[in-house]
Amino acid sequence: MNTLIISSSLAKSSKSFILCQEVHKRLQKLNVKSEIIDVRNFQLNPYHSIQSEELVHLENKISQADNLIIAMGVHNYSINDSLKIILDNCFKNVEGKFFGILCAAGGDKSYLSTMHLTQICMNEWKMIQLPRTVYASYKDFNNNTLKSKEVKDWMMLFCNEFASIGKKLMS
Numbered sequence: 732m733n734t735l736i737i738s739s740s741l742a743k744s745s746k747s748f749i750l751c752q753e754v755h756k757r758l759q760k761l762n763v764k765s766e767i768i769d770v771r772n773f774q775l776n777p778y779h780s781i782q783s784e785e786l787v788h789l790e791n792k793i794s795q796a797d798n799l800i801i802a803m804g805v806h807n808y809s810i811n812d813s814l815k816i817i818l819d820n821c822f823k824n825v826e827g828k829f830f831g832i833l834c835a836a837g838g839d840k841s842y843l844s845t846m847h848l849t850q851i852c853m854n855e856w857k858m859i860q861l862p863r864t865v866y867a868s869y870k871d872f873n874n875n876t877l878k879s880k881e882v883k884d885w886m887m888l889f890c891n892e893f894a895s896i897g898k899k900l901m902s
């Protein structure tokens with residue numbers, strides 16, 4: 732199983748990127764072939780402008796992946812702008828794919844913001860979501876390291892379930 736982890740934040744010290752790294756490590760231990768795509772390395776142009784080669788490359792990677800883990804930072808109780816660009820431009824061959832969500836936010840009360848991503852993926856491409864989301868806020872990090880035991884335990888469950896359901900959906 733080939734899992735693509737999309738880190739969609741452009742922030743220099745992105746917290747959702749840290750979640751991606753942690754999940755990547757855990758998936759390796761579960762023998763899942765996973766790769767992180769860090770969109771800070773990409774030129775992201777809005778829709779209706781000339782598409783960068785990087786985005787075409789990303790679209791191909793997303794198309795080829797068996798399943799996806801999408802990491803988002805909450806912006807105004809919704810997804811961030813860079814993730815919207817990726818969804819609009821690169822999600823063409825994702826019909827029915829299994830996916831999971833990792834979310835970083837400033838506070839503890841924005842957890843329903845991930846529902847916007849759920850709505851887009853399920854309504855537009857009939858994607859199937861793991862019904863467990865990893866959500867972390869500022870208080871869960873220290874010196875750009877994930878510290879919260881609660882989030883780490885939750886993440887472990889997320890990875891175990893993602894790996895086992897992901898494999899079953901492929902057979």
Ligand SMILES: Cc1cc2nc3c(=O)[nH]c(=O)nc-3n(C[C@H](O)[C@H](O)[C@H](O)COP(=O)(O)O)c2cc1C
Nearest residue numbers: 740742745746747804805806807808836837838841
């Ligand atoms: C424009 C903007 C809007 C934000 N809106 C929210 C919000 O509605 N709720 C919240 O809990 N945090 C909010 N935040 C804080 C971010 O979710 C937080 O910085 C998080 O770490 C972002 O993920 P990232 O570090 O991976 O970019 C906002 C941050 C920015 C820059």
